[in-house]
Amino acid sequence: MRKVAAVLAAVVLGATACGGGEGAAASSASDGGGGLTGTLTVFAAASLTDVFTDLGQRLEGGNPDLTVQFNLAGSSALATQLTQGAPADVFASANGAQMDVVTGAGLADGDPTVFTANVLQIAVPAGNPAGVTGLADFGREELTLAVCAPEVPCGAAAEDVFAAAGVTPRPDTQEEDVRAALTKVELAEVDAALVYATDVVAAGDAVEGVPVPEAEDVVNDYPLCTLAAAPNPEAARAFVDLVLSEEGQQALEAAGFRAP
């Protein structure tokens, strides 16, 4: 809930900063020459919410006439929206499969670039009341457990991790996206959920992380691309450059992502 409020606040602040023609935080790598105008629409995986909102504000800071707006949702839902004709400039996916849906439909401008990576981690409520220590606990009947549904990227990655570890999970719910799984940990309604390491960072004090060594073999790559029908191709290029720049990579690392 707190995160939602933070994102809303960021969006509102971003909009007002833009309206006032005054950027929040300009920096050398993100100024893009200061000549970008109009609206930049970025479709990005929900797990990128905090980092991309931050990077969007930096780009706006260097380009007072630019408004960056985000559509943050599960990668699969975003890919569906794009193939159904939703207008956008940039697409950042939480896995290759959903990027393939978009490139397969001929919507990408050139080849996608893998810009970061994420691994799965176990999230438990603060204090870890159920004493979860590793992936094997997901086979314990008496615990209340959440995983992502196999239809969404974090669920697909979870299936691979469980298979590699030889654990048969007994989840009580298969959540529709990773943030929904995280919310159930924040509310302490589940004893553990398998989410991304970055989500554990983003959740703050309400949630603790339990590392999953087996997940190191199932690193989730995040590709991004500009879209062929982008209404604002210059801004799209500038945003992708910012994400790939040292500045962008540092922001990703601080959020718990790792180098591709």
Next chain:
Amino acid sequence: MRRSRTPAPLLVPAALAVAFLVLPLAGLLVRTPWSQLGTLLTAPGVGQALRLSLVSATLATAVSVVLGVPLAWVLARSQARGRAVLRALVTVPLVLPPVVGGVALFLVLGRQGIVGSWLADTTGITIPFTTAAVVIAETFVAMPFLVISVEGALRAADARFEDAAATLGADRWTTFRRVTLPLVAPGVAAGAVLCWARALGEFGATITFAGNFPGTTQTMPLAVYLALQRDPQAAIVLSLVLLLVSVATLLLLRDRWLGRGAAA
């Protein structure tokens, strides 16, 4: 003639309204991958989700009738003060975003919730992520439809029959059972159908409070949403099934039982 002629200024907007409401449903029919229908319908989980949807919506309707009819009587007949506030409160779930309803249910019935934590401590029972949670979420969202329908029927019913029963010596409970209830039966039936249809389509409160697990909590709307993530064709087929079940039920019940009661 005088009654059936539609005034010309009403015709165009009415036709637009029909197009707006019916065309999306027609779109579903047009885009249905009929050749793959058999494969997609027999895919694992579809029958399971449909069965769970039908069972949970029916249970939610039963609970709504048992609890909602007495509530409607209180709203329509009792002289208690604060009825206007009470009426507003019980219809809040109608306008509340269902996800908010799901979060609210967590706060009360979740294992950290006010009632839920006590229940877990004393009996070891936890409600979230069970089929019972699906029924509770659906009941929360759908019961106001029944209450409003029955209350309307009670207000429209002629209270003189009840007065007559009372003068003939029937006590209040007998009057309610033998006079009032038969009088408003069509209203109860209409409300129950609305309630059932709403429960069948419930998504937000269910996925929030009950979670999503095939066979236990994954109802058809949840299955449709998740199918859309992987295989839009399958989602179209599942949507079609849900649409047909809803329309068939509404038509069947309307003809069979509701008649004028539905129109009242």
